[in-house]
Amino acid sequence: MASQTKADILAGHDANEALNTQLLPPVARRSRDLSADGLRSFLDERIIAASSEALEAGQTHYVDVPGIAPLRAAIANYLGASAGASYEAGNIIVTAGVQESRFLTIQMIGAEFESIAVPTVAHPGVRKALGVRERTVIPLAADVEGGYLPAVDAIAGALAAGCRLLYLESPARLSGAAYADEDAAAISRLLNEYDAMAIWDQGLAPWVDGKYNSLASFEESPSLVTSIGEAFPGMGLASWHIGYIAAPEAHVPAMQSQKQIMAICTSTAAQYAALEASAIFAEAHNRQLAHLSQLRSDLIELARAVNLEVIAGSAANVLALRASQDTIANLNQAGFEVADGALFGAPAVIRLSVSAAAADALQALR
């Protein structure tokens, strides 16, 4: 006898388009998969040693919900040094990856507001997290000219219309474009003016060649901006799922409590690995960034050679291109998978992860 209750449950899920948004993988699934924004990178043996030694020493038990204290401090330090944001260890919640960061911030900070303004083009994980528990979403227009960063005017409009919570990515997950300092400063002023808050995904910020300022850096001590991202990207930990939330003090308890409810804590293996990664990040990262920046310039040349229009961006790990369905089909036929801009809300655009395989993909279009 078929269950009507189950049929109703299934129908409810199927009607939830946001929840059924297709998610992108955090790392390449295979060598010709160019759809991820995390790197399939070398893992330093010091990280292996640190993590396995911690496990061997008995760090195999539950740890504090928001993360082990030294890692929280290391993340706070890192955000200060790299993005000018003055968070303290107590502001940091270690998460089981950036999707958990998205979910916790969107749902728990979101619960305190009537609506949340979200760019019309954003990482598919944003929509997916919004789908878990219905929220009122105010669309923030984001177009290709602006690198898919909503214009300050559009943000001002949403605030003027009464919305008090923004979700912003900088760099944008699709294009890698980041807000200029004067725009970020203007957004910060708007938050103050309207007493509004922002969730700021800065996960791609380490890939910006040159100076990067978090939205949180415009506040002396962040009270309006919650920042999220991957912890120490490029260090070989993308598949370990380790991310962070850096939140104003007033918002930590609700997210920490929800983290307890849904996970108790984050895996110790990943936390001790990230802690070691924090110590060696600067040296390894600079080399990697230089390498990726060069590779990205080469890819831009290759793209132009096959008449693909490059969308401006400054994160060295991704490259967005305008591409027809035919181009996507050709790439797929050649065995390459790319991130379809349609998943972000921008059809006829693709995003490639910057890698040697991406060069092969563009060559295949010749």
Added chain:
Amino acid sequence: MSKKKAEGTNLLYQLIGEARQYDDVIVMGRGDPDFDTPAHIVAAAKQAMIHHHSDYTPPEGLPALRQAIADRVKRVNNIDVDPATEVVVTNGGQEALFLMVLAVLSPGDEMIVPEPNYNTYADSLAFAGGVKVEVQTYADDDFRADPAAVRAAITDKSRALLLVSPNNPAASVISPGDMKTLLDIAIEHDLMVLADDIYDLFVYDDFEHLSPAALPGGKERTLTLNALSKAYSMTGWRLGWIVGPADLMARVTELKAAISGGTSVISQQAGIAALTGPQDAVEMMAAAYRRRRRLVLDALDAMGMKYGLPQGGQFVFADISFTGLDSGEVAQRMLSEQHVLAYPGSAFSKDRKDYLRMTFLQPEEQLIEGLERMKVAMQNITAGR
């Protein structure tokens, strides 16, 4: 003082925080086994760091792990699942629990919950907007979830029945006969069943654990969770799973992707080693818990304390009504005065302020010392000191 106000999980975390300040504390509170993860599992994790650190894992988990889980639930629970479509790997049993509740309950839906129960169910249900309908169980009855009481709690809004067996904190095990009756009730009233088997390897004396999904007509309406946390002493790895019918599991996969994307590859590789490798450490630990349970029960008997007989699990739920105090106060005094941490029943359910939950997840000498101190604390309390 804010101390008095904390409730539920917050109260427990407050006590854990205080316990940390005492060098000589004996922890009989948190459900975290004292054993470290067996060495061969840690060694496998290290190998995985070398060889698999960047492997992609889909939201539902690595195929090899899902296969190992399917084999495990067949072997231990007699549940038949297709590893390709009917297993989702999670960040511990906790995420599995949250996902099961989210997958099945929408705002306004009722879930029938035998009480007392693990508080995260209430928290998750609150997140989902669902309504908890409590069915009380009693120490005199060894905390049996009486099928007649469950039936009486059903309304036209009932959507799911929660069956945690062995139960936390009451340590009762649903008998095979009751399990069949409970499933029949679920079928008759078209309820989904959420089954929490996390303590399934810890069943004592002649008691028997049965998974509802193993019964005819059970699997299609049941989501069953489990985790490596308790049986393999792997609480810090955050590795659990849900098994269930493919149609529902496809939706669970979407929810898993939405809330955390995937599960750490190193923990998954460690999980494969745990499930497919030698099991003697698991048996050794289970035997230790059997001995310790006896020891704790003997000590409680000697103190003349009442409790529901722990038929399974890793704890005893003891009656402290003779103190005349609320369990929160008793737990607080035991901790502050004697440096022994046990969990107040009031943190599990407002109706259980007459109970303390004590785990036996400490070496025997520690337990003996802890029970001795507890006796002193109880004597002081009853003597009005």
